[in-house]
Amino acid sequence: MKRTNEFAVGLAVLLALTVVVAGALWLSETDLxxxxxxxxxxxxxxxxxxxxxxxxxxxxxxxxxxxxxxxxxxxxxxxxxxxxxxxxxxxxxxxxxxxxxxxxxxxxxxxxxxxxxxxxxxxxxxxxxxxxxxxxxxxxxxxxxQLTAQASRIAGDVGVVTQRISQAFDSTALKNMQQSVKDLAEISGRLVEFAGAQTTRIDRVSRNVATTSDAFAGVAQTFQGAVARLDTATSDNQLKDILNNGRASSADLRQAAGDLRSVMTAARENQASLIRVVQQADSLMTKIQRGNGTLGMLASDSTLYRETTATVIQFRELLTDIKANPKKYLKISVF
Amino acid sequence: MSPPVASRIAARDGFVAHIGRRSLETARALADVRTWSPLLMGQMRRLGVDSVPIALFIAVFTGIVLSLLSSYIFTGAVPLYFVGALVGKTVMMELGPVLTGMALAGRVGASIAAELGTMKVTEQVDALETLAYDRNAYLVVPRVLAATLMFPVVTALAMGVGITSGWITAVNLLDLSTPEFFKGLKLFYQFKDIWFGLLKSASFGAAVALMGCLRGLDAKSGAQGVGQSTTRAVVLGCEAILVLDAFWALVLL
Known part of the structure; x- marks a missing residue:
């Protein structure tokens, strides 16, 4: 009987220990x-x-x-x-x-x-x-x-504001507001009358707007056609050719501009020489005008001209005389 | 103050003093190991192991009811996996120890009170003292120790069975899967949940056995007195359980 008691108690204790330990480990997800x-x-x-x-x-x-x-x-x-x-x-x-x-x-x-x-x-x-x-x-x-507390504070603030608004809207304010509403109703009536009077004009404006809108539609259609043609041209590579030609022309223009720049550089170099020549020519002409030097004397003094003319006349007379009397001037002897 | 009320208070004071005196005698008798140790295992078997079936029976239905009740409360307001949390926490911390303690108060407390009361009215207790046995060491200490040691064992098994029955109920009768139930079960788990319940049950065992011994040894007037002592032992045991439950909740939670 004693051993039976010990076995039964031991079994119960072991079972309880197993339940407690295993349960605690499992529930706490202990990492064994x-x-x-x-x-x-x-x-x-x-x-x-x-x-x-x-x-x-x-x-x-x-x-x-x-x-x-x-x-x-x-x-x-x-x-x-x-x-x-x-x-x-x-x-x-x-x-x-x-x-x-x-x-x-x-x-x-x-x-x-x-x-x-x-x-x-x-x-x-x-x-x-x-x-x-x-x-x-x-x-x-x-x-x-915390969020709820914040919302509660906001709700409290809203409540305070509402209370103040209700205080502000006392009987006088309410009467004023009623009067304002009546005024507003009257203004609304006038506006209705005005709108009735303006309906014809508004209709005309509406028609004009419709016409304008149609015109815009036509323009849009034309533009759409142009776009379509452009699209067609693009699809036939014509636009591409045009672009290529333009690109080639642009290259030629760049080349011509380069050549022109070279010419201008040479012209700038020649310009200095030309200026020098002009300056020298100007100086020379000034001297001539003043009668300095041989050319100046030739230009300003007619004596030489006259003497030259007399010499030419005499030279002609001499030639005529030589033709007439060659022996007078030419004497040919052999030995 | 009227005389009946005064006498009632005086009687209550006398009862409290009586409990204190008996407790001190029992504590002193703990030193007489040679007297109570051979009797301990038998009392553990009788008070503990033999009480396991009734404790498990109660635990099974506690788990079922908790699962269904929590589902009824939570539906539409709280996610259903909280059923696992509620079943686990409630069984481990409260209903496991308390319901097991109540059941054992009826079974164990009544058994002890009836046995010792019968021994008292048939003068067997006097005979023991005549044979130089300390009645506290021979009769009270083994029972109180056995109940203190075995109540946690029974409660631990009841906890496991209660949670298992709650899980089976949740899976089969509620729209809840096993992983969801275990998610809720682990959600707020702390090791304190287990040892808190086991500590309470140990104190319940000590209180139930002590009340049974006290009422039994105080039995008078033959069979009728034994019956009265048994009834009072069960009532006092249940009251002690509820008082201790509140005490541990105040101290440890």
């Missing part, structure tokens, strides 16, 4: 095969994040929060266990955020390079990153309670 690594992140506040909360990377659960502790300088350090096989970003950061409306929070691993666009997050991560150390920078998004 050491397939997980640990990492730390630093937050100013972790919000509703608690031990056991999931750690996600791009929305996929890759670990869990193992510990949360307060550390120096008003920081909160959080320890995670992560699957060893997960490839983390080169510079990871952690965002603690509400995962649902029912109090679930999760730690989301993101890449800190580049930092997130949200200015508050970026500032919080930068502050956490400045501390340095092995812990990753961390930031916390506001939870639904």
């Amino acid at each position: 095969n050491k397939q997980q690594v640990t990492a730390q992140a630093r937050f100013r506040t972790v919000g509703g994040l608690g031990v056991g909360a999931p750690v996600t990377l791009r929305g996929v659960k890759v670990g869990r929060v193992e510990a949360i502790r307060l550390v120096a300088n008003e920081w909160v350090e959080t320890e995670f266990s992560l699957d060893r096989v997960v490839e983390l970003p080169p510079k990871p950061a952690v965002i603690s955020a509400s995962a649902s409306l029912f109090g679930e929070w999760s730690a989301n691993i993101i890449s800190y390079d580049p930092p997130p666009t949200d200015p508050n997050l970026r500032e919080a991560l930068a502050e956490s990153d400045q501390v340095g150390g092995d812990a990753w920078p961390g930031a916390t998004l506001p939870d639904i309670g």
Whole structure:
């Protein structure tokens, strides 16, 4: 009986121990095969994040929060266990955020390079990153309670504004408003009359607009035809030929411009010589006009002319005399 | 103050003092190991192992009811995987220990009170003292120790069975898959959930056994007195469980 008691009690205790230990290990997802690594992140506040909360990377659960502790300088350090096989970003950061409306929070691993666009997050991560150390920078998004509180404050402000508006709209204001409405109705009636009177003119303007619109349509059609022809020309390579010819003409023009530049350079060089020649000629002409030198004397003194003319006359007379009396001037003897 | 009220308060003071005195005697009797140790295993078997079926029976239906009730409450308002969280937390921290304790208070407390009461009215307790046995070491300590040690064992098994029955119910009767149920179960789990429940159940065991022993050893007036002592032992055991439950919740949560 005693051994039976011992066996029964031992069996019950072993079963209970198995249930407790196995259940605790399974529920806490304890890593018995050491397939997980640990990492730390630093937050100013972790919000509703608690031990056991999931750690996600791009929305996929890759670990869990193992510990949360307060550390120096008003920081909160959080320890995670992560699957060893997960490839983390080169510079990871952690965002603690509400995962649902029912109090679930999760730690989301993101890449800190580049930092997130949200200015508050970026500032919080930068502050956490400045501390340095092995812990990753961390930031916390506001939870639904904070957002609700903010909405509540806004609702309160709206309520105050509404109350002030209701106070502003007292009986006098209401009467004024009623009068304004009546005035508005009267103005509306006048506007209706005016609109009735202007209907004919508006109709005419509308017709003109329609005519103009038709003209525009014709222009558009013509333009469309031109475009079509251009399209046809393009399809027959005519436009391409034109472009090629234009390109060749442009090359010829560039060549002609080059030649012209060469000619102009030579002309510029000759221009100096010409100027010199003109200057010398001018100087020479001046001397001649003044009667300096032989040519000047020839140009200004007629004596030479007369003497030359007398000499030519005498030379003619001499030739005539020689023709008439050759023996007088020519004496030919042999021996 | 009227005399009946005063006498009632005085009687209550006397009851509290009586409990304190008996507890001190039991604590002193712990030193007499040679007297109570041979009896411990038998009491553990009788109070603990033999109580497992009734505890598991209660746990099965607790899990079923919790699963269905939470589904009824959550539908349309909260995601259904929270059924797992509610079943796990409730069974581990509250209903597992308390319902098991209540059931065992009826079974164990009544058994102890009836046994010791009968021994008292038939003067077997006096005979033991005549034979130089310390009645606390021989009768009270093995029962209190056995209940303190075995209540957590029974409660642990009840927790496992309760959660399992809740899971089976959720999968078969509710629109909930196994991964969803386990997701909810693991969602807010902390190791404290388990040891909190086991610690409570140990205290419940000690209280239930102590109340049974006290009422049994105080039994008077023959069979009728034994019956009254048994009834009072069960009632006091249940009250002690509820008081301790509130106490641990205040202290540890």
